[in-house]
Amino acid sequence: MKYLVTGATGGFGDYALNYLKEEVPVSDIFALVRSEEKGAALKEAGVNIRIGDYADKASMKKALEGIDRLLFVSGAPGNRQEEHANVVEAAKEAGVSYIAYTSFAGADKATSPLAADHIFTEGLIEKTGIMHTFLRNNWYLENEMPIVDAALKGGKFVYAAGDGKTGWAMKREYAEVAAKALAGTDYPAILELSGTPISYAALADSLKKVTEKDFEVIGSDDQGFIENLVANGMPQSVAEIFLSFQYDIKNNQLDVVSDDFEKALGRPLIRLEAGFKELLD
Secondary structure, three states, X not given: OOEEEOOOOOHHHHHHHHHHOOOOOHHHEEXXXXXXXXXXXXXXXXXXXXXXXXXXXXXXXXXXXXXXXXXXXXXXXXXXXXXXXXXXXXXXXXXXXXXXXXXXXXXXXXXXXXXXXXXXXXHHHHHHOOEEEEEEEOOEHHHHHHHHHHHHHHOEEEEOOOOOEEOOEOHHHHHHHHHHHHHOOOOOOEEEEOOXXXXXXXXXXHHHHHHOOOOEEEEOOHHHHHHHHHHOOOOHHHHHHHHHHHHHHHOOOOOOOOOHHHHHHOOOOOOHHHHHHHHHO
């Protein structure tokens, strides 16, 4: 059995590769990279590399030759639907028998602009008839580090998501489930991977417990949210992207209740306090 992980040089893909090594022989593991240079470190670590780019269907078909099981890490927004179609079509033509795809929380009901590409991709995969697991990932705790850093450096934990709740968990926990699914664990076609949804006010309380710092917690308007991030070194354009995430949370797009995550891991998720400690150490 041959396994291929896409996005192998990114944070999620790196975690997934390391967990996969615990499940299957490293000689059966392949990593998708864009060039020999980008794959050099992986090759040194004993991982087979394949060269390919989502934007180039021919390269993807070649990269997927002889691969049985594919971890398809979603690409960056932009031309994502066309690129994802290339990957799915190449997988079908190459004879891939299983796809684990990193999707969006509650994708079938989501109205977030972020969800549209994932809904599209899920549909493509279903049409191929290839066995699959849609890993509907909620939100990484790591995504909140700009807000956390601003609170610890500037004394203000500022959010604009109102009372909206999010099922935060660690990126490595999501990646561990992805690796287990790829390795052949008998998971269903859809996994709603979400921690217990809580508000930003509750998240700030967890951060206070870990850091023992009494920063101000502010439920702000859009302008105040952006100004706080910019004052702490974030470019305006990036701060505006972060604001769009706040809209999704305010509109309950990430308020997904499910026990799939802990069942898939076979243990409880780590507590948010422990997660913050890990990220801040």
